[in-house]
Amino acid sequence: MADLRYTEEGRIKVIRGCIVLVEGFKSCINGQVIKFGYGTKGIILGFSEDEAQVLIIRQQEELKTGDKAIATMEPFETPVGENFIGRIVNPLGETMDGLGPLKHDAMYPIFIQAPSILDRKELSKTLETGIKVVDCMIPVGFGQRELILGDKMTGKTTICTDTIINQKNTGVLCIYCGIGKSHSALGKVVQLFLDHDCFKYTMIVAALASGPPGQQYLAPYVACSIAEYFLYKGKNVFIAFDDFTKHAWSYREISLLLGRAPGRDSYPGDIFYLHSKMIERACYLEDAKGGGSITFFPIVETLEGDLTGYVQSNLVSMTDGQIYLSAPLFGEGQKPAVDLGLSVSRVGSKVQWKAIKKLAGPLRLEFLQYREVMRVSKLKTSGQSEEMQAQLKGGEILTDILKQDKDSPARAEAQVIILYAYTKKYLHELTLEEVKDFQNKIFDYVNKRHPDTMVKLREKRDYDDEMAKVFDIVIKEYIEEVKKVRPIEEDDEVEGGSANVGVDTLDKATTKKK
Ligand SMILES: Nc1ncnc2c1ncn2[C@@H]1O[C@H](COP(=O)(O)OP(=O)(O)OP(=O)(O)O)[C@@H](O)[C@H]1O
Ligand SMILES: [Mg+2]
Known part of the structure; x- marks a missing residue:
């Protein structure tokens, strides 16, 4: 027997970039999928009295006002599964690596509540990044959220990719979530993973800068949902979000198109809510719930070393510490350019190797x-x-x-x-x-x-x-x-005494005179 499906029809009233206002829906919900024409897809982001505000996430054809829009009462879900390991997908779960379609094990909603506090336990294991300055001074535990912030070209991505490289043979699964990256920047990361054989335990969720802003907005949610599939199987997952600045920009763009009131730096007022809700999805679960964990490394870019920017300071307050990469240090050749004065790990030191902690x-x-x-x-x-x-x-x-x-x-x-x-x-x-x-x-x-x-x-x-x-x-x-095996340094003595040579001569000369 065919499935009973409830569908509703509406008409496009206004098209504003990636936002479409649709009239005619009587009972739709936030986050619901709307379909247009031949394969164009959107999700509902909000309502006004007689219109639904739809964000386009997949554009197959040019839309026109008056076109039909179909609501199916399905929330937006992403495919998840074991086969995602080693693959590169976009936020719609479509493969981007040319290795053919992916068979998924389940569909997961993307806007879900983080695990409750009762399901979580205290951090008890270290995530070994393999980066000496991080492991020694700013240790990170499984389930921690450690913000990485710094100016352009200060080694932010490298901290994340190095951490991923170091997870080889540890059983930790890694997700690199590229948001608003250029094709070439993503290509570099892919090549690096190929060179170090990381795709055995790594997957990439990428929303390219050239893609619709809707995909950039969805990318971190989708990465979280894919991670949650593994989390409930008791696995430890590490996610690097590269980067949240672009995510905030895409959300700002969407909000401005929706006509929502802009706040500080033109960001909408709910950007704090949006990020904090997502950041909360990092967790370390009780053994009864599988004992898995999700660790986050969100990256955020600063402008001229300004930590007090709106998005930056919001994220600093939501995370369990930050690694601040300083452009002057990077310029001096101190790489990784971690500024130890401004970097901190609020929980990781509890789970650090005792030996390293002591030393x-x-x-x-x-x-x-x-x-x-x-x-x-x-x-x-x-x-x-x-x-x-x-x-x-x-x-x-x-x-x-x-x-x-x-x-x-x-x-x-x-x-x-x-x-x-x-x-x-x-x-x-x-x-x-x-x-x-x-x-x-x-x-x-x-x-x-x-x-x-x-x-x-x-x-x-x-x-x-x-x-x-x-x-x-x-x-x-x-x-x-x-x-x-040291080469014998013949002029060692001369060098050692060089500081006093002038003084000695002067001394001799003056004693002679006397
Ligand atoms: N520890 C290091 N040793 C040597 N080179 C490094 C190190 N860390 C980063 N680099 C180099 O510095 C450059 C910038 O690094 P990276 O791309 O990680 O910075 P970023 O802050 O992510 O840059 P962007 O702002 O463009 O995203 C790269 O060419 C990288 O190879
Ligand atoms: Mg980068």
Whole structure:
């Protein structure tokens, strides 16, 4: 027997860009799908007394006033399923990767309530990003919402893609949600994922800048719904939204076309509600509910480092911390350009590896003090105390530790050993070049000699005295080896004494005179 379907017919009254006003519907609801002609689709965003406001999300043909519009009382739903892993889809669930159509397992509504507080539990696991500065100083837990903000070209996308690369073999599924990206920018991300074999556990939901604003508005909701399918199967999911500024722009465009009253910066008043409702969908569920999690990295762009912009400050207040990327630091070559003074993780430190917490605790202050000393020493070139010199040397090494190339995540075990070597001042014996080498090689070096210690470290996420002894011995061994192969610096002494050369000559001359 055929399905009974309730349909209603209306007529297009006004067309305003991506917004169509339709009259004639008697009983329609928000978020409901409206169909026009041959495959053009829209969803209802609001009503006035005698019109429904419809946002076009798929345009197949030119619409005209007077055209028929059909309402089916179906809410907008997105296809979801296992087959989405490794695929690139648009917010309508249509594939964009040329690999043919996708078979879905279920349909999920996209505008749904976030899980209630009773279904959630406290964060208890760390999401290892593999980015040293983040894992050590601004740790992120499963289920956390960590905002990434910074000016143009400061490495925001790279933080997310590096995190995705580091999820290989961890069981974490990743979704990269591109909103308002250009074709080439998305292409770069796709190529990066292909190069690092990320598509085994990653999917992309993309609404291109050239597409209708309606799709850009829907993209994050669709990404959330796809993630929720996996969440209720007990999986951990990571979503990077790149970026929310474009989402806010598309919503502003839509709202202005709808004739809603503009507020600050012409954004509609409900943009805060819109974002906070979506951000709430990140969660860490109780074991009874499957124990899965969704972690969010929403990206937002700042203008000239202004954190007080409307959308930016809204998002700062909704998330559990922010990673602020500074353009001046990026310019100096400090990459990732995380500004430790303005970045914070409000919940992640609870779930950080104990070993890293212990070692990295004092480093933030040390780094900020070093930056301050650097600033002062730029003005004052002579007469630095020994203490200051030691601080400068330590700071230099620390700066180097916090630098990291893109697409080269560091294992948490390696981070522990590096921090241990730094804290115990072993690294102070090496040159900066050797410190770089140390960071790249030390994990394999220790793992070869004491694989059981490394396994124990990952299990316990902490080290005891016995393990510390192993670290001491192996690090010392490594440093001895490095020292052995060091080229002999003949003019070492001259260099070392150079500061006093002038003074000595002067001294000799004056004593002679006397
Ligand atoms: N840690 C790093 N080491 C070296 N290069 C980096 C690092 N992080 C980012 N970059 C480089 O800096 C450039 C900008 O990075 P990215 O695209 O991530 O910035 P963005 O803030 O997302 O830019 P946009 O504002 O255009 O979205 C890229 O060419 C990237 O390769
Ligand atoms: Mg980017």
